[in-house]
Amino acid sequence: MLNRRGSYGAAIFLAASHLAGCADHSFDEATLVLLGANVVTMQDEAVLPDHMVVMAGDRIIAVAPSEPDRLPPGAERVAMDGRYVIPGLVDAHVHVLSDAEDAIDRAFPLLVANGVTSVRDMGSEMAGVTEVRNRMATGEGTVAPHVTAGGPLLDGTLKPWYGNLPLILEDPADVPAALADLESRGVDFFKVYDDLSPEVFRAIAREARGLGLEFAGHVPARVALLEAVDAGQRTVEHFGFSTVRDCVENPSEWFQRSITAKFETGYDAYYRVVESHWDQLDWEACAPVLAALGRAGVAFVPTLDMELNDPSRFDTAAITYMLPASRGWCTTMIGNIDSADEALRERAYASYLDAFRRLRESGATVVAGSDTPNNCVVAGFSLHWELRLLVEAGLTPYSALRAATTDAVAATSRERLAGAIAPGFEADLVVLAGNPLADIEQTRRIEGVVLDGRWLDRGRLDDLLQRAQAAAESGS
Structure with a gap:
């Protein structure tokens, strides 16, 4: 690409x-x-x-x-x-390249059938990225979207559940060789992740500029949001607790409480944490941060559908297109969500969407991305669910379409003449x-x-x- x-x-x-x-x-x-x-x-x-x-x-x-x-x-x-x-629509946040066979036989057909003609892959194993490109170059999988790929997650701590997905960088001195190697293997940008140290993050920003490539992804936990933007991070992924941690006391505690509630206590407890977090946020303190983001022209890829996990807001019939293991996990999650208190769930969602509206009002650019295949997010179908949620969150249909066309191309593939009809x-x-x-x-x-x-x-x-x-x- x-x-x-x-x-x-x-x-x-x-x-x-x-x-x-x-x-x-x-x-x-x-x-x-x-x-x-x-x-x-x-x-x-x-x-x-x-x-x-x-x-x-x-x-x-x-x-x-x-x-x-x-x-x-x-x-x-x-x-x-x-x-x-x-x-053609753009999904600016997918993970579909680690398994080349699955990408070509399942994910790509689903994307194209749903009008998604371009994707940005935000983290896949480099071996899969290379195999997909080689197979497409020989004509295999010719019905496929345009792919912009970042290769592995650049992170500072090995998480066992990610397998071979991350590239661990603990020393800034290791960054130049690592990024030069990825650039030589054809990545289009670099994906930064949660546990990078500030020193390694700055080294990545510096080396990316030298290589003429952009970097995008999560804002690492030890890096302030404005520092990431000032360093040149092109997009910030997900609208969640980490997005506004500069505006809340004990941000890491809130995140840990949400994880504990969701996976140990249950969704009722999780929704209480979500509602409390957004309702107690100091928006006066956050206003300068949000205003600076708007001035900087940073693009946010909120992945609302993945963050909300609301079965009433997506087409559950589409989960039949998921792989069996993912489908089973998704079905269990839907059951857990449906068993939670509905009124509590709706209050949590309302608090979340109100917070997102404030981000939008700051002038920050919003770009549509699904985060497929995480949670119950199905390739192709889920981008339409994301567009629906963007409108529910206050965007006009035209602005939501921009988020999946012109604005998405501007934020992810600047050299391409795409995203408009001209x-x-x-x-x-x-x-x-x-x-x-x-x-x-x-x-x-x-x-x-x-x-x-x-x-x-x-x-x-x-x-x-x-x-x-x-x-x-x-x-x-």
Whole structure:
């Protein structure tokens, strides 16, 4: 993947340059055209009625009023009949590359069938990352999203349950060689994690700049949030206790209480901790921190669906696409959540979503990410649950879509011309039955996907779902 150097602003300028000349475009090289569409370009909130999106290979070459007579006879034409076309969606937080076979046979088909044409993998074993790329380069798994990968978690303490996922860095002197090795193996960025020491974290920031790569991830427990942002951390993952620990007394104690409650005492106790934490937060003390985040342009990937774990807010039927072990764990978790006091659960959720609204009001950019396959988060499906939650938390449907298109690309893959529908941009599109700007639930009513300029109709998407289902049933 690219995501090495560059500017998303420059990409938009380039697209505008293409757009300025599109009125005189001959369309002679067109290979695929979507005709008669309501086009949601995501460059603003306007919908372009009865327009055509003209593609040549894997690029958009024109967006113009539908004029089929101007098209070459060899171009594939697909009648939209007033359907809505949006850019391909981006899931900015997944973990799907450690097992190459599972990625290609299950996760990738699920993502594409749900209109997710780009993902940022936020931590997978390097061997899996390499194998997936090698297999895709040879043509295996060609129905796959664009992948930006960070490789292993960079952490300071070995946690047995993570297996080979982390790369442990305890000494700043070890950082240059470790990061240079990962860069030589093709990572697109570096993923920082919870237990890095401040000294190692600063060394990572310094070496990443020298290599021309960004770093993103968790804010380590011993590093202040503003220090991480000042050091250049591109995105902050998850909206939870750690996000606001600079605004609360004894932050590590709150986190430990939540873990103990969830896994030892039960969800009633957990929801009491969550409600108490957000309700007692010193928002006056937090205001300068949040304002600084907004000014810095930091992007937050809140993973609301993973954080809330609310079965009433996601489609439990989709868990059949999970691997058996994950499915069993998820089913148990749903049972534990459902047995908890519903009123208490709703109060905890309300406190959490109110806190997220305050973060949003600070001006911080929000980017959509699911954290699949953690908890009950299912590849592809879960991004639509995330969009629904973003709207529930106060974003407009347009802003939520930006979080999964233009803003997601700007935060994760700056060199790419993607995330909008305009000449010069990548030909990754999703065709919807209804208007997502009026109802965000319309993103789930997918009638077709364009991936790298290839048209995948509803029947082809259903085939991908069947392939993923078979892989899930035969997996472990």
